[in-house]
Amino acid sequence: MHSPILKYLEEAFHGELPGIEAHRKMLPPGRSLASSEDEMRLIKQSSILLLLFPEGEQIYTCLTRRPATMTFHPGQVSFPGGKVEKEDISAEMTALREAREEIGIDTSGIRILGKLSDLYLEVSGFSIQPFLAWADKKPDFVVNPGEVEELILFPISDFVKDETTSETVLDTFTGPLQIKYYPFNGEIIWGATAMILSELIEILKKHGSDQSQSQ
Numbered sequence: 001m002h003s004p005i006l007k008y009l010e011e012a013f014h015g016e017l018p019g020i021e022a023h024r025k026m027l028p029p030g031r032s033l034a035s036s037e038d039e040m041r042l043i044k045q046s047s048i049l050l051l052l053f054p055e056g057e058q059i060y061t062c063l064t065r066r067p068a069t070m071t072f073h074p075g076q077v078s079f080p081g082g083k084v085e086k087e088d089i090s091a092e093m094t095a096l097r098e099a100r101e102e103i104g105i106d107t108s109g110i111r112i113l114g115k116l117s118d119l120y121l122e123v124s125g126f127s128i129q130p131f132l133a134w135a136d137k138k139p140d141f142v143v144n145p146g147e148v149e150e151l152i153l154f155p156i157s158d159f160v161k162d163e164t165t166s167e168t169v170l171d172t173f174t175g176p177l178q179i180k181y182y183p184f185n186g187e188i189i190w191g192a193t194a195m196i197l198s199e200l201i202e203i204l205k206k207h208g209s210d211q212s213q214s215q
Helices: 003-012 018-025 038-041 091-103 156-161 190-212
Strands: 044-055 060-067 081-083 111-115 119-121 128-133 150-155 166-174 175-184 187-189
Touching: 003 111, 003 190, 018 156, 018 190, 038 166, 044 091, 060 091, 060 166, 060 190, 081 091, 091 128, 128 175, 128 190, 150 156, 150 175, 166 187, 175 190, 187 190
Parallel strands: 044 128
Antiparallel strands: 044 060, 044 081, 060 150, 111 128, 119 128, 166 175, 175 187
């Protein structure tokens, strides 16, 4: 049932990704996607796992709400992930390790499809490497309350059919900020999470368009 989309996604990584163009759609005003030479020397590397899985007729990805006690982006909706540590062999290993630690999934049962475009976060100095993965069925989630306040299962296929965005003003540590976001079940999905979702949605939209043209 899902083999055509898997094949398409794997092949998509051999072509040009929408990257910056997709990120800019959800980029908060006044923020930059580029870093200066001085910032380049101080960039901290991190990675996240963007896990897709089928449930019924939908394809979902899993998001988390970060606890308010977190140093970076407290209370925000994000993907499982974190800073690349010295003991990690690769950024991909970081994404898998963090997913195990945060949401308790068995990563031996998932398949890494490829890496989406890197995303530099000017406000925190992190460069995020997003790894796209697939599970054949909904994983058994075991949430770590020390790192995750809530698990959010996001129906990505709904947003591919109808990419709904809204705007609002948020109070941030840099002051009030008018942002674009993806609304879902009362959640405000914005910032880096929205920018990464935007790229995946653009990739999946092309798959839907290709299917329509072939019919």
